[in-house]
Amino acid sequence: MIKTDAVIIGAGPTGLFTAHQLKLIGLDCEVVDNLDKIGGQCIELYPDKPIYDIPAIPECTGEELTNSLIDQLKPFNIKFHLNERVEEVKNNNDRWEVKTNKGTSFNTPNIIIAGGVGSFEPRKFSLKDCEKFEDKSIFYAIKDKTIFKNKTVSIFGGGDSALDWAIELSKNSKVNLIHRRDEFRGAKSTVDKMHKWAKEGSISLYTQYQLKDVKGGPESLESIDIEHDNKEIKHLKTDFVLGFFGLIMQLGPIANWGLNLDKKTINVDTEKFETNQKGIYAVGDICTYPGKLKLILSGFHEGALAARACFKLARPNEKYRFEFTTTSTNLLKRLGKKE
Amino acid sequence: MTKIVYIENGGKSHSIDVQNGLTVMEGAIQNNVPGIDADCGGSMACATCHVYVKEEWFNKLPKKEDGEEDMLDMAFEPNKFSRLSCQLTVTDELDGLTVQLPSKQA
Structure with missing residues (x-):
């Protein structure tokens, strides 16, 4: 005291x-x-x-x-x-x-x-169901990156945090990067690097998509649905979801x-x-x-x-x-x- | 004075005469329209004055500056008609502008 x-x-x-x-x-x-x-x-x-x-x-x-x-x-x-x-x-x-x-x-x-x-x-996902996975499968900050090794990680956001983690985690994990528009607001060199890696296939890039639904058991996430601006839905298997929407x-x-x-x-x-x-x-x-x-x-x-x-x-x-x-x-x- | 219509997420509509030169955000705050927080006070730094502009109005508005789209990434459930109301200055041309408010700002 x-x-x-x-x-x-x-x-x-x-x-x-x-x-x-x-x-x-x-x-x-x-x-x-x-x-x-x-x-x-x-x-x-x-x-x-x-x-x-x-x-x-x-x-x-x-x-x-x-x-x-x-x-x-x-x-x-x-x-x-x-x-x-x-x-x-x-x-x-x-x-x-x-x-x-x-x-x-x-x-x-x-x-x-x-x-x-x-x-x-941290600003969180608006989807109510995300709360029950928070700190288990859904994170807004990374404390221990080793838990993502050999897993699928879906990262949402368009700034430096989202880009840096997409690049970093793609070395040991399967990474989906999802953002609501085509432009990213991170440092140009990081954006270029991400696009290069996406082209080579080590990052799966989904732009003009937002999170629509999360599915899984009581303890862990199994998959997510993401929705395109044109309402088309994509179903992605994923172990973890990371959201980087600022503070x-x-x-x-x-x-x-x-x-x-x-x-x-x-x-x-x-x-x-x-x-x-x-x-x-x-x-x-x-x-x-x-x-x-x-x-x-x-x-x-x-x-x-x-x-x-x-x-x-x-x-x-x-x-x-x-x-x-x-x-x-x-x-x-x-x-x-x-x- | 220019008429701006704010529609709350629940559907309640507020038709407010806003002085030209103020922003759509200030028009809401000064007239106690609920649903716009404007935490940063209009410096385009927080995305808590987010509104959905009625489709017929969207293209009539001045284009977004660089930073606004970046900030909208942070907004609660943005869509293609999203704007930050602190960046919309009220002029005669906007008479009748209608904006819908999101279910929440954060």
Whole structure:
């Protein structure tokens, strides 16, 4: 059990700046994010897209913004728990117990949810029957490629993941590659290689097809039906199905924590950005209040105020004193600018 | 103002006057039409504002940019009349445009 002053859920721009604010006022914090990297939507959805409305930064990309925020955290030692999703939040004697899906647990008076539109999860097949084969014969990520050896694997998708795995697995498995249109959006060299291998017969390529039906016993898949745009159906024997359709954002377990939700957002006050649960705050795109703007700059403001609210619960016997980084010896020490 | 008709998956129809210059996605969000999520806010990065354009309208729309078709690969049950509504800007020419919403966005 890790004891900390605050747990931040979400390592996007708002979560990062909130961590900065907490450390600056002398609190410690730990950050949890379900992605394998820091940056949230900025890094996952639009790393190359320019943003024009960050104050004092006329133009920067999502990736540049993320890197600058990480730079700004350099004076502080902040522990990130990536690839982990917070599953459970439980009240215990005025503190919160927080558990992730990897078994990490925290004990903290403050939880700041900076979760954007939710956590990124693989996008799945729309066919309901796919659920019963999930993690047995149908996968959305590969953990152990040896299970596919000498088996038939049907891969769906048109991006780099689908192409890379089709090429890789075709060395030891029979591979069907199925995509809804003729064009693939992967790197050109990969697309060319795939077409070459398809021509030579080591990958069976089906374009303008989508998954129509899955058939098999209770434990394993036996075959699938795929449907062409012209409604023609093809029946393929297969042991495994892999779907690579990118990531989708889902609110996930946050919905179960007793918070006052409004569609996919969480209601907060505008003094502390606290939810209906004492010590749980929501900042950035995931929070809502009258006049809410879904801008990165709003997230920064919300995080700064939530951090001050955390101080009261983390240091009940101390008084928070407002200070400027230009003049405060305390703050400059924390920033490593003064001995 | 231009009339845009949104038909929910269950069949319920919403006829909305949308200001020219807004996108079909924004027209839905600002008027609380259910069924369009628009998680990324219109940056063509998420495919949760996916709509099926009525066949008679499909060819009258401006062509897709490169990235839109790529993003539609990610959409829930796309078909050949699929578009991302954040990429459809409302103009006088679109008066009466009818779009159907998928059973879900993700």
